[in-house]
Amino acid sequence: MKHIEILSEMKKGFEKIYGKDGDIRYYFSPGRVNLIGEHTDYNGGHVLPCALDIGTYAIAKKRDDRQLHFYSLNFPKLGIESSLDELTPDEASDWANYPKGVMWAFEERGMKIPSGIDFYIFGTIPNGSGLSSSASLEVLTGLILRDMFDFEVSNKELALIGQYAENNFNKVNSGIMDQFAISMGKADSAIFLRTDDLRWNYVPFELNNISLLITNTNKKRKLTDSKYNERREECEEALKRIQRIKHVDNLCDLSIFEFEKYKFTIADEDLIKRARHVVYENARTIDACTALKNGDFQKFGKMMYDSHNSLKDDFEVTGLELDTLVLAASIQEGVLGSRMTGAGFGGCTITLIETDKVEKFKTDVQDLYTATVGYPCSFYEVSIGDGPRRIEM
């Protein structure tokens, strides 16, 4: 369904709950997928994500009081009420802790929100799939606040505010990649971002007869429950140890040569593995970006496998489900490359595949996956879409 059709359907539900009066506005914010450069963003390294044409929709209206009303079609039993005077995380707020976190972060930056809002949300990103439904909702909230109350914030700032909220309100120590990819998204383009200084540029990603296929392991996970924060701490510890003999601000400031030279000082096998992934993945992401610019999908695909193997063996964030999908993909006809995307521990893989081979791929991979894991995976054929926006209806 197109954006307008989805929002028209949602409008009926909105009006039932909140009525027809007032200045009702419509918005969309995308999800994201990372092509390569995993677990590099909190180590000052490079990432290469893009925004998707699936994402989160909102219909919203200003209120006269300070109340916040949240309703999501994805969790229909759960109407959540809060207020601008209660911007603290709590269990009862459930998914609304993401928008609440962004409002809190606006206020922290001195942008006081003058009135409450009625929100009606619908997300087309499967929850817990690793395609950033939470970052999408955070950027969406920032967009709504900017649009409704005329705050002067750039899209880049919306990304930083979203990350700040995620880190400090929802206590997930994520990097900047997800919110940045979403706020700066552009159709048919990947975003080559250097995370230590946020320098970035668009890289054309026009697929022609190749498809970007996302496969969901359907293994449920939540970033907050995962070992994400633990990996981040391991990277910080490895960096601290390297810094005893080499001055660097981030692990990704090290070249492969320097890492090999100084790794002995880390003196712990697991920490060396974590740091090795980060340093090699960063170098690979820079090379992969060049391959993409040159239209060399063969080379790009090979680097996707290398990335996956490094995440599997050194960073240890894959698991049976993701590894089965990549292995199953690697033996299918027409596949150029495949890897896990996002934080890992479940979630999705991405596969570059010749478009006319997609149907056979789905059947064969589904059979192999179900036989190995015991439940089915899901496939999404996605396009690379634009960033967050208000939609006129």
Ligand code: GLA
């Ligand atoms: C999650 C985080 C990102 C990034 C990836 C791993 O998506 O939110 O900041 O660290 O994991 O690359």
